[in-house]
Every structure is written in C-alpha cells, then in structure tokens.
Amino acid sequence: MTAPAYRRLTVEERRDQLIGAALVLFAHRAPEDVSLDDVAAAAGVSRPLVYRYFPGGKQQLYEAALGSAADELRRCxxxxxxxxxxxxxxxxxxxxxxxxxxxxxxxxxxxxxxxxxxxxxxxxxxxxxxxxxxxxxxxxxxxxxxxxxxxxxxxxxxxxxxxxxxxxxxxxxxxxxxxxxxxxxxxxxxxxxxxxxxxxxxxxxxxxxxxxxxxxxxxxxxxxxxxxxxxxxxxxxxxx
Amino acid sequence: MTAPAYRRLTVEERRDQLIGAALVLFAHRAPEDVSLDDVAAAAGVSRPLVYRYFPGGKQQLYEAALGSAADELRRCxxxxxxxxxxxxxxxxxxxxxxxxxxxxxxxxxxxxxxxxxxxxxxxxxxxxxxxxxxxxxxxxxxxxxxxxxxxxxxxxxxxxxxxxxxxxxxxxxxxxxxxxxxxxxxxxxxxxxxxxxxxxxxxxxxxxxxxxxxxxxxxxxxxxxxxxxxxxxxxxxxxx
Structure with a gap:
C-alpha cells in the first residue's frame, strides 16, 4: 500500500511541469530567443511530448507561461x-x-x-x-x-x-x-x-x-x- | 511670368499630401481599419499613385504618418x-x-x-x-x-x-x-x-x-x- 518510488506524472502535473520550465526560460530571455527544444530539454522530455500538451507550439506555451506569471503578479x-x-x-x-x-x-x-x-x-x-x-x-x-x-x-x-x-x-x-x-x-x-x-x-x-x-x-x-x-x-x- | 493657376505637385508636396491624408485616417481609426484605397480616395488620387510613393504599401504609409505625428508630439x-x-x-x-x-x-x-x-x-x-x-x-x-x-x-x-x-x-x-x-x-x-x-x-x-x-x-x-x-x-x- 506504499506509494511507488517512481510514478508517471498526471496530465495536470505534466502540464504544470512544462509551464514551469517554460516560465523559467521566458523569464530571462525574449520570447524569440526561446525554442520549443529549449523547453523540452529544460523539462527533460521529448519535443513531441511538449507538442502533445501544447499543439499550438511555442506561442501556446508562451501564453500559458504568461497566464501563470499573471496569477503570481495578481497575488502580489x-x-x-x-x-x-x-x-x-x-x-x-x-x-x-x-x-x-x-x-x-x-x-x-x-x-x-x-x-x-x-x-x-x-x-x-x-x-x-x-x-x-x-x-x-x-x-x-x-x-x-x-x-x-x-x-x-x-x-x-x-x-x-x-x-x-x-x-x-x-x-x-x-x-x-x-x-x-x-x-x-x-x-x-x-x-x-x-x-x-x-x-x-x-x-x-x-x-x-x-x-x-x-x-x-x-x-x-x-x-x-x-x-x-x-x-x-x-x-x-x-x-x- | 505669372505662376499657372494649376500646377503639378512636386514629389515632396505629393508625399506630404499623402502622409497628411493618411494621418487624418489613422488618427480616428485603428490601423487595421484603414485601407490603401481609403488613403487614395481621401487624397483624391489613384491607388497606383499611392504605391508609387509608398512601395511598402499601408505599413510604410502608417510609419510615415506616425513619424509625422511624432514630430508634432515632440514639438508639444x-x-x-x-x-x-x-x-x-x-x-x-x-x-x-x-x-x-x-x-x-x-x-x-x-x-x-x-x-x-x-x-x-x-x-x-x-x-x-x-x-x-x-x-x-x-x-x-x-x-x-x-x-x-x-x-x-x-x-x-x-x-x-x-x-x-x-x-x-x-x-x-x-x-x-x-x-x-x-x-x-x-x-x-x-x-x-x-x-x-x-x-x-x-x-x-x-x-x-x-x-x-x-x-x-x-x-x-x-x-x-x-x-x-x-x-x-x-x-x-x-x-x-
């Protein structure tokens, strides 16, 4: 009944993880200087996996990261x-x-x-x-x-x-x-x-x-x- | 030796006239709501003539109008x-x-x-x-x-x-x-x-x-x- 040492991330968790990785990259570079490959590498996943979660590619990921940053700013x-x-x-x-x-x-x-x-x-x-x-x-x-x-x-x-x-x-x-x-x-x-x-x-x-x-x-x-x-x-x- | 009642505009004058017409249109509408035909009609000239002066089309005309507006703002x-x-x-x-x-x-x-x-x-x-x-x-x-x-x-x-x-x-x-x-x-x-x-x-x-x-x-x-x-x-x- 103990939790396994390793388990797959849920859809929600994986999404949050990708957004988190994107946010770190977009925080310190202009959007044009961040590629989808950078995000995949930072999250330790493959590029197709990023696309599975964000079919709209970099722009969709950028907007999701921005939405998450906006929530943080609102809380300030x-x-x-x-x-x-x-x-x-x-x-x-x-x-x-x-x-x-x-x-x-x-x-x-x-x-x-x-x-x-x-x-x-x-x-x-x-x-x-x-x-x-x-x-x-x-x-x-x-x-x-x-x-x-x-x-x-x-x-x-x-x-x-x-x-x-x-x-x-x-x-x-x-x-x-x-x-x-x-x-x-x-x-x-x-x-x-x-x-x-x-x-x-x-x-x-x-x-x-x-x-x-x-x-x-x-x-x-x-x-x-x-x-x-x-x-x-x-x-x-x-x-x- | 008197100036003719009607004369062609110089290149400079024509350019200024087109920018002036564009500026009036861009002043009261969003850029996406102004067409090159609107500018030609407002200036009383043909669309090809507008293109002759502004080969870059609407974007070039918009930037020229903005430049003229910027000069006016600086003078304020x-x-x-x-x-x-x-x-x-x-x-x-x-x-x-x-x-x-x-x-x-x-x-x-x-x-x-x-x-x-x-x-x-x-x-x-x-x-x-x-x-x-x-x-x-x-x-x-x-x-x-x-x-x-x-x-x-x-x-x-x-x-x-x-x-x-x-x-x-x-x-x-x-x-x-x-x-x-x-x-x-x-x-x-x-x-x-x-x-x-x-x-x-x-x-x-x-x-x-x-x-x-x-x-x-x-x-x-x-x-x-x-x-x-x-x-x-x-x-x-x-x-x-």
Whole structure:
C-alpha cells in the first residue's frame, strides 16, 4: 500500500511541469530567443511530448507561461486590510518588485512591445493584471463604509500602476539601480504624493486621503515623507 | 511670368499630401481599419499613385504618418525656459492633450499594443517621442547652472511621462472625462507632487525642487496646489 518510488506524472502535473520550465526560460530571455527544444530539454522530455500538451507550439506555451506569471503578479497585490496604507503598499511592492527582478528579461520583452509573441491575447492578460492590481488597491482605499473612491481616485490608482510599471522598466534599463528598497520607498512616496495631489481637486479623494493619513504612524513611510518634504515646501511660504 | 493657376505637385508636396491624408485616417481609426484605397480616395488620387510613393504599401504609409505625428508630439514639449515651471508644464500639456483629443482612436490603437501595424520600428518611434519629452522637461529642471538633475529625478520625469500617457489612455476610455483643463491641472499637480516626493529622498532633487518652487506664484498652479493640500495634510500633524 506504499506509494511507488517512481510514478508517471498526471496530465495536470505534466502540464504544470512544462509551464514551469517554460516560465523559467521566458523569464530571462525574449520570447524569440526561446525554442520549443529549449523547453523540452529544460523539462527533460521529448519535443513531441511538449507538442502533445501544447499543439499550438511555442506561442501556446508562451501564453500559458504568461497566464501563470499573471496569477503570481495578481497575488502580489493581495494584502490584508489592516495597518497603515503605506505599510500595505510597501509589502505589495516588495512582492511585485521581487517578481520584476526574478523575471527581468521576460518582463521587459513583454511590456516593451514589438515582440513577435505579442498578440491581442497576451495584451489582454497583461491588462487583466493591471485591472486586478487597481481593484486591490481601491479596496484598501475604501477606508470609510459607503465612501466609494470615485472616478478621479480610480484614475489616480490606474495611473500610478502604469507609473510603477514604467519605473520597473527604467530600473531594469539602469542595471537595477537604485537598490530595490529605495525604489520601493520612492514608489510608496509617489503614491502618497499623488493621493494628496488628487485630494487637492476632489472632495471625495480628500476625505479618503484624510482617513488614510490618520492611520499612518510617525515611524512609518508617510511620517518620513512628511518630515522630509516639509523643509522643501517650507521655503515656499510665499505660495500660501 | 505669372505662376499657372494649376500646377503639378512636386514629389515632396505629393508625399506630404499623402502622409497628411493618411494621418487624418489613422488618427480616428485603428490601423487595421484603414485601407490603401481609403488613403487614395481621401487624397483624391489613384491607388497606383499611392504605391508609387509608398512601395511598402499601408505599413510604410502608417510609419510615415506616425513619424509625422511624432514630430508634432515632440514639438508639444518645446517651451521657452521662462516663468514658473508649472506654467510651462501646463502649456506643454495643453498641446499634448489637444493632440490626444485630435488623434483619439489612432493614439489608443498605437499605445494599447496588439495592433497589426505595430513593429519594433513603430515602437522605436514612440520611444523616441518619450525620450524627447523627457529631455525637454529635464531642460526646464536645470534651474541652477551646473546642477544636473541626476538619476533619481531623471527616473521621476520618465515615470511621469509614462503616467501622462496612461492617464491619456484612461481619459479616452472614460469618454474623455474629466474635461481637458481639469485633466491638465491634475497632471501638473501630479508632477509637482512627484517632484516633492523625489526631493524627499534625494538632496540634488531637493535643491532643484526648492529653486523651482521659488519661481512659482501664489495665483499659479503650485500656489493653488499648496493651499489645497495644506488642510488635507494639516490633519496629519501626528506624523511630524
């Protein structure tokens, strides 16, 4: 009744194994630089076996790997709704930026565009991740029951997500400088600054920003930001 | 010796006329929805004549039209280096957003990706515009002789340009809401907020932000922003 030392993989397991092998390859190379033979070799199987599971060949395998990466990216933004907003964002960004770091070439090739493997289907997968990330962040901005973020704050969140993506690509371009914790803190600061700027023109965003700031702590990211910005803006009292 | 009432167009003029006709069509439709016959009809010429000027057919015409649009976009960010930074940015954004408004479908199709007309060449044209816009804005941030913006502020500017692009796409998605002047003011506020946030972590950016703020006026965008943000952040004195 003991399990055999070796057993055949189930269909599901074999599929996952091939996707896993493909994901590792697509993470560090542009899609055009990965062949089906590479995937077969990495998974220790024959090329016909890969085709049996992915009759659409490399493009189908690429999309499956992308779908699996998308699931992982979506999970980056899932975060318990407790504690200061800046702490929650920091943790989500730590996960997201670790993903970018671990999938550098593939991430850049996918988002830079112009790749042969890019289609309206791959674009839809990427857009799905962006939408999911925005919805997760908007959940954290529902700081008062019944107070919906509204269109301006929604636009701010979606715009910030695009900014995070752009900054990640620039970071890869710049040889992964500055160090990730600095990049993360700057992106959190960017969010808080954008929240304040959006609050300036939108009463609903202002109520949410106030409620969110009330939860922040002096020793947290928002405390540091306020103390560091104060002297810069303090010179501009002529504007008040 | 008087010029004839009618004369043949020169090669250059004919080329420009065809590009102009193509640009109008590509502005309001996705590239796949524009045919070479449409361009010929719009220009009042025959299809073979279009082919004589653009042997590469629709793709070549699309890239020529994109090149012409890129020149126009680059000019949006050219702005005299005088007066408060927020005013200069407002004027540049007015031109940029008028371009987005006037080329809505084509702008969205180009930047959304997944279009059949998208290639590494079209991506390079779009990236060229982004780079030119960043360089223009960095010129405006050279507020003190010898004080270079540095890598953090460069990253901030490039990230903000990506944010402007993303916000423009969201604005098109949302049926062109909010009205353009509101979107423009919010994007200027976004820039100022990001400049302040970047100054928080980078002494060089802090010197530039201080010098830039010193040029701002109470009745300008920065004055309005500071007065509107003050009460929101004023609640957060526990962070100081």
């Amino acid at each position: 933004f899932a975060e318990p709704q407790s504690g200061p907003l800046s702490r929650r964002l920091s943790r989500a960004l730590d996960r997201y930026l670790a993903f970018v770091d671990g999938h550098d070439a593939g991430f850049a090739a996918l988002l830079r565009g112009g790749s042969v493997a890019e289609t309206s289907r791959t674009d839809a997968i990427v857009d799905g991740v962006r939408r999911a990330a925005a919805e997760q962040i908007l959940l954290h901005l529902r700081v008062e029951p019944g107070l919906e973020p509204g269109p301006r704050l929604r636009m701010a969140v979606r715009t910030w997500i695009a900014a995070v993506e752009a900054a990640s690509l620039i970071w890869l371009d710049e040889g992964k400088q500055p160090p990730l914790p600095e990049l993360r803190d700057w992106l959190v600061d960017h969010f808080l600054a954008l929240l304040a700027a959006t609050a300036a023109g939108d009463p609903r965003a202002a109520r949410i920003a106030r409620a969110a700031l009330a939860l922040e702590r002096p020793d947290g990211p928002a405390g540091r930001l306020v103390r560091q910005v104060a002297p810069v803006v303090g010179d501009a009292l002529h504007l008040l | 960010f050219a702005e005299p280096q005088s007066g408060p930074l927020s005013r200069r940015l407002s004027r540049a954004l007015d031109r940029y957003l008028a371009f987005v408004d006037g080329h809505d479908a084509g702008f969205a199709a180009l930047l959304r990706g997944g279009s059949v007309a998208e290639t590494s060449r079209t991506d390079a044209i779009v990236d060229g515009v982004r780079r030119a816009a960043a360089e223009q804005i960095l010129l405006h941030l050279r507020v003190e002789p010898g004080l270079e913006p540095g890598p953090r502020l460069r990253m901030a500017v490039r990230t903000w340009i990506a944010a402007v692009e993303a916000a423009s796409l969201i604005w098109l998605d949302e049926g062109k809401q909010p009205p353009l002047p509101e979107l423009r003011d919010w994007l200027v506020d976004h820039f100022l907020a990001l400049l302040a946030a970047t100054a928080a972590g980078d002494p060089r950016a802090a010197r530039i932000a201080r010098a830039a703020l010193a040029l701002e006026r109470p009745d300008g965008p920065a004055g309005r922003l500071v007065r509107q943000v003050a009460p929101v952040v004023g609640d957060a004195l526990h962070l100081l």
